Amino acid sequence: MNQDLWNYIFIGGSFALYIGIAVRSRAATTKEYYVASGGVSPFANGMATAADWMSAATFISMAGIIAASGYDASRFLMGWTGGFVLLTTLIVPYLRKFNKFTVTDFLGDRFYSNFARAVGVVCAVFICMTYIMGQMRGVGLVFSRLFDIEIWTGVIIGAGIVFFYAGLGGMKGITYTQVAQYCVMVFAYTIPAVFISMALTGNVIPQFGLIGNFTEATGDTVPLLTKLNQLNTDLGFPDYTVGKLETLDMFCITAALMCGTAGLPHVIVRFFTVKSVKAVRKSACWTLLFIAVIYLTAPAIGAFARTNLILEVQGTAYADAPDWFKGWEDRGLIAWVDKNGDGVMQHRAGSVFAGKDLKPIYAEAPERAPNEPRLTTNELSDNANEVYYDRDILVMANPEMANLPMWVIALVMAGCVAAALSTAAGLLLVLSTSISHDLMKKIVNPGMSDSQEVIWARSASFGFLAIAAYFGINPPAEFVAKTVAFAFGLAASSFFPTILMGVFSKRINREGAIAGMVAGIGLTLGYIIYFQFIANHTNYVFGISPEGIGFVGMLVNFSVATVVSYVTPPPPESVVEMVEEIRLPRKAGSATH
Amino acid sequence: MNSPPQTPNQDNGRQNVYWTKSLQIVLFILAIWFVLSLGCGVLFREKLDALLPPMGGAPFGFWMAQQGAIIGFLILLFLYMVLMNSLDGKSGFDQEDEE
Numbered sequence: 001m002n003q004d005l006w007n008y009i010f011i012g013g014s015f016a017l018y019i020g021i022a023v024r025s026r027a028a029t030t031k032e033y034y035v036a037s038g039g040v041s042p043f044a045n046g047m048a049t050a051a052d053w054m055s056a057a058t059f060i061s062m063a064g065i066i067a068a069s070g071y072d073a074s075r076f077l078m079g080w081t082g083g084f085v086l087l088t089t090l091i092v093p094y095l096r097k098f099n100k101f102t103v104t105d106f107l108g109d110r111f112y113s114n115f116a117r118a119v120g121v122v123c124a125v126f127i128c129m130t131y132i133m134g135q136m137r138g139v140g141l142v143f144s145r146l147f148d149i150e151i152w153t154g155v156i157i158g159a160g161i162v163f164f165y166a167g168l169g170g171m172k173g174i175t176y177t178q179v180a181q182y183c184v185m186v187f188a189y190t191i192p193a194v195f196i197s198m199a200l201t202g203n204v205i206p207q208f209g210l211i212g213n214f215t216e217a218t219g220d221t222v223p224l225l226t227k228l229n230q231l232n233t234d235l236g237f238p239d240y241t242v243g244k245l246e247t248l249d250m251f252c253i254t255a256a257l258m259c260g261t262a263g264l265p266h267v268i269v270r271f272f273t274v275k276s277v278k279a280v281r282k283s284a285c286w287t288l289l290f291i292a293v294i295y296l297t298a299p300a301i302g303a304f305a306r307t308n309l310i311l312e313v314q315g316t317a318y319a320d321a322p323d324w325f326k327g328w329e330d331r332g333l334i335a336w337v338d339k340n341g342d343g344v345m346q347h348r349a350g351s352v353f354a355g356k357d358l359k360p361i362y363a364e365a366p367e368r369a370p371n372e373p374r375l376t377t378n379e380l381s382d383n384a385n386e387v388y389y390d391r392d393i394l395v396m397a398n399p400e401m402a403n404l405p406m407w408v409i410a411l412v413m414a415g416c417v418a419a420a421l422s423t424a425a426g427l428l429l430v431l432s433t434s435i436s437h438d439l440m441k442k443i444v445n446p447g448m449s450d451s452q453e454v455i456w457a458r459s460a461s462f463g464f465l466a467i468a469a470y471f472g473i474n475p476p477a478e479f480v481a482k483t484v485a486f487a488f489g490l491a492a493s494s495f496f497p498t499i500l501m502g503v504f505s506k507r508i509n510r511e512g513a514i515a516g517m518v519a520g521i522g523l524t525l526g527y528i529i530y531f532q533f534i535a536n537h538t539n540y541v542f543g544i545s546p547e548g549i550g551f552v553g554m555l556v557n558f559s560v561a562t563v564v565s566y567v568t569p570p571p572p573e574s575v576v577e578m579v580e581e582i583r584l585p586r587k588a589g590s591a592t593h
Numbered sequence: 594m595n596s597p598p599q600t601p602n603q604d605n606g607r608q609n610v611y612w613t614k615s616l617q618i619v620l621f622i623l624a625i626w627f628v629l630s631l632g633c634g635v636l637f638r639e640k641l642d643a644l645l646p647p648m649g650g651a652p653f654g655f656w657m658a659q660q661g662a663i664i665g666f667l668i669l670l671f672l673y674m675v676l677m678n679s680l681d682g683k684s685g686f687d688q689e690d691e692e
Contacts, residue, residue, distance in 0.1 A: 066659075074634055074658035081663045082630045088670055089619045093677075207660060211649025223650025241642070241655040251635050258630070278681070281674040288670050292663050299659040583612050585677075586686045 006410035007146050014414045015161060017180050018421070022165030022173040030453050033170030034101040034433055040175055040273040046286025048178035049270040051418070052426035053080075053291055054185055055131065056138025059419035063398075064391030066302025067309070070232070071243035073302065075254045081288065081295050082254075083261020088284035091262055091496075092271040094503045096280045097582045101272070102430075103265045103495060104438040110502040111513040112575055114443055119517055123494045124265045124434045128427040129468070130487040131266075135424040136472025142416045145331065145396075152473040158421065159469040166425035167432075167461040170454075171273060174425045181418035186293055188415020193297050196304045196402045200224070206300035214307070228303055231310045236349035240306070249540075252548030259554055260488030263496030266426045269433075277585035305394040308401050313387055314347040319371045321345065324400035329374055333390040335360035336373045337380060350383035360388055424468070432461035486528055489546070493520035493553030501561055503583070506576050508561055511568040516561025524553030611684045618676045622669050629665040634658035 027033040040048070058080070066073040098106055104124060108117030136155050143154025165173045190206070197209030201224055213221040228240045238244045245253075261267070274283050312322055318336060328334040336345055337352055353360065353376075363375040396416070399409045436456035441448050448456075494517050501508040501516070528546040531538070538545075544552065570576075633641055638654030645653040648661070681687050 071638075071655055071658060074655075077659055078630045078634050078662050081666055082626065085622065085626045085666050085669055089622050089673055208649070210660070211647075211651040211656065213650060223647075225650050225652070225655070241652050247635060251631060254631060254635055278678060281670075281677055285667075285670045285674055288667055292667055295663055296660055580608065583615075584608060584686055585681055 003406045003409065004147075006406045007413060010407070010410040010414040011146065011417060014180075014184055014418060018161065018165055018177045021176045021180060022169045025169055025172045025176055027168075027170035027172045027454070030101070030437070030450050030457075032172050033454050033457055034272075034429075034437065035269070036170070036172040036175050036273045038273060039275060042274055042279045042283035043286050044175065044179050045270060045274050045283045047182040047290055048175045048273075048422075049267065049283070049287040050290035050294075051178040051182035051185060051422035052266060052270055053287075053423075054182075054294060054419050055423040056135050056416060056420035058294075059185065059189070060138060060395050060416055061392050063298045063301040063305060064394035066299055067306040067394050068391045069243060070228075070238070070240035070302075070306075072245045072250070073299075074243075075245075075250055075257060077295055077299065079254045079257025080261055081291060083258040084284065084288045084291070086258055086262035086496075087267065088281065088288075090500055090503070092268060092284065093277045093280050093585065094582045095268060095499070096271055096274070097277050097585060098578075101269075101437055102433050103268050103499070104434065105442070106502065107495075107498060107513070108438070108442060110575065110578070111498075111510045112572065113510045113514065116498075116510065116514055116517070117438060117442060119494070119514070119521075121434050121438045123490055123521070124430055124438075127264065127487045127490055128266060128431045128434075129464070132424050132427045132431070132464070132468045133471040135420045135427070136468045138420040139417060139424075140472055142413055142420070146413055155469050155472040158417070158424075159465050159472075162421055162424050162428060163462060163465050166428045167458050167465070170457070171269075171429055174429060175273060177425065178422045181422040182290060184411075184418040185415045185422075186290070188411045188418070189294050189301075190297055192399045192402065192404055192408055192412060193301050193304070195404050195408070196308070196398060197300060199402055200304050200307065206297050206304075210300040210303055224303060224307065228307055231307065231314075235310070235314065235347060240303070246543050249543050249545055249548055252544050252551045256492045256548050256550035256554075257488055259496045260490075260492035260550055263491035263494065263499070264487075265491075265495065266430045268495075269430060270426070301395065301398065305398055305401070309389070309394070310347060312401065313345055315344060317344050318373060319343065322401070324397050327400070328389070328393050328397055332360070332362065333393045335362075335376055335388040337376060337386050337388075338373070339380060339384065339386050345387050346384055347387040348383060348385040350385045351381055352385050352388045353378040354381040359390075428461050428464060431464040432457045435460035486525070489524040489528055489550030489553060490521065492550030493517075493524040493557055497554045497557040497561070501558070503579065505565075506579050507570055508565045509568055509571040512561040512563075512565030515564040516557040516559075519560040520553040520557030523556050524550050527553075607684065611680070611686060614680055614684075615677065618673065618680065622673050622676075626666065626669055629657070629669075630662045634662050 031037050062073075062076060065076065095103065095106055100106065100109070104117055104120030107120040108114060136158060139158030140151040140155035143149060143157060144151045147154075165177050169177075193206040194204060197203050197206040201209040201212040201214060203209035203212045210224065212224055214224040214227045215221050225241055232238065232240045271280050271283060274280055313325065318338070325334060329336070335352065340346070360376045361378050363377050396412060399412055436453050440456050441453055497520065498513055498517055501513065527549040531540065531546045540546075633654065634657050638658060641654035641657065642652040647653055648656040
């Protein structure tokens with residue numbers, strides 16, 4: 001059996017599974033479409049939420065980011081898991097009790113204002129669009145790599161599958177396909193890690209491998225991380241376990257990611273699908289457990305991949321370079337420039353290339369001779385680093401680096417696709433409900449019937465998917481990478497603090513909430529846009545990078561909302577009663593309009 | 594929190610006690626959450642690296658940031674579920690079983 005056949009079996013098999021599930025669980029009413037009738041078990045919802053949460057970027061890039069930046073990458077590990085503690089204790093039990101279809105519903109009702117509702121719609125659409133573009137791109141990349149087809153064909157296939165089960169099946173279809181996708185992802189992520197851990201440290205469990213010992217060629221053993229620190233510092237990188245971010249910046253970024261996580265609409269609505277507040281608490285435990293399996297493995301993969309990369313590449317003559325190195329060079333994700341003309345690859349700190357674009361630009365050479373690298377036309381930097389690699393390859397190339405069997409490689413590819421599809425589906429649901437429910441039903445045409453609303457939802461999901469596919473094919477590359485800061489900054493400075501105040505204070509009123517949101521979002525967006533797109537320097541205020549400004553935006557939102565609320569009239573009695581009611585867990589009932 | 598009940602009857606009193614106690618649970622959980630993540634993993638990481646014995650081959654602060662904090666979050670969510678469910682039971686806000 002060859003690799004192609006394995007790929008077809010794994011990808012084809014997983015697709016057949018997703019479609020089969022979707023056909024069985026088609027949604028007919030808005031209640032089925034938006035919240036799967038509110039009858040999903042806490043265990044199944046936990047798995048579905050974990051699949052929703054693990055995006056293509058997390059699956060493919062996170063271990064690579066950890067490998068490249070060591071301790072500094074802890075901000076993602078803590079931020080994207082710690083946010084679930086905030087989400088569970090402060091947000092979801094109360095919103096589940098509130099018992100409506102969307103997060104924006106809460107803003108509109110609690111702050112008795114269609115303006116607050118409209119701000120919610122805009123934020124939700126912006127956050128989800130930013131995310132979904134990356135997912136479509138991920139699907140396209142994996143397909144083009146696997147089946148040697150153009151990226152656009154891959155994107156169209158992926159978009160078609162997502163529309164089929166998310167557009168038609170709604171939340172019901174999504175939930176059960178996500179359960180299947182989680183299973184694919186967890187095996188795809190952990191199996192290679194187990195093999196590599198055994199090869200590198202002799203430990204079956206990767207988490208023990210990370211803190212275990214590495215055996216040198218001489219037979220001496222040394223702790224893996226000590227070895228890695230030494231490899232890093234020898235080559236001019238900072239210590240792997242120390243990193244180089246300032247403490248204040250690290251603090252703000254981690255906090256912004258945590259608060260942003262707790263304010264992401266596509267995660268919050270997943271908890272509207274379970275039956276009661278008690279079920280929400282249980283489901284949150286399952287969710288974090290399933291996420292933790294993957295997040296606790298990522299640091300191990302990162303450290304292993306970094307060690308393997310340095311050991312196999314640094315100081316090796318190009319003629320002896322491993323096959324995977326040349327394979328990824330063919331696909332344009334690795335480059336080597338022999339700066340000192342010795343035929344040996346030197347990996348050092350710093351960028352290989354000079355100038356603004358740090359990615360290799362390959363020369364249009366017709367055929368590359370055996371044992372000759374692909375030529376690049378970039379201007380070179382004056383440091384000694386000769387090896388460029390795209391950090392996204394680390395997870396995908398890991399099985400090849402470790403010489404794992406072909407079916408493992410196919411499984412990893414199926415996992416990448418599952419990660420992208422599951423997240424895209426969850427986002428698509430929020431996007432389509434923002435239009436059909438929050439905009440059309442609640443603002444434009446309150447008299448709309450249930451079946452009309454479902455038609456709107458399906459049409460909106462088709463429209464958004466078309467836009468996402470377009471950007472997946474023609475990515476505004478610079479833009480997408482920079483907008484991740486936007487998505488979390490926006491969630492941290494808008495949804496999270498406003499929902500929090502809506503639940504925990506009876507005094508915050510319409511004026512306060514709107515002023516707070518406008519101030520928080522304004523500061524966050526202004527800061528990000530200024531430093532990402534306008535300024536060409538990085539003299540951040542107090543050293544806080546755009547990634548971390550969402551935390552400051554959140555504090556501003558809290559302060560402005562409090563001050564404005566106390567100088568304007570308190571909210572009406574009916575709203576105060578509603579707040580009192582959502583604080584008590586009894587009779588959560590099933591979700592309604 | 595700001596407006597005391599207009600007619601202090603038994604039910605209102607019961608609700609206020611429930612809310613105060615659930616706030617205490619949330620604050621307790623979030624205090625530990627803060628110490629585990631932003632405390633151990635970021636603010637005091639260098640001190641922990643230097644002062645505490647390593648976890649296997651990993652400096653303690655680094656281990657907390659990449660592994661320990663996540664394990665801690667899991668325990669915290671479990672604790673939250675147990676504490677809140679028992680508070681619901683004691684306060685008579687128990688819900689029908691979720692299955």
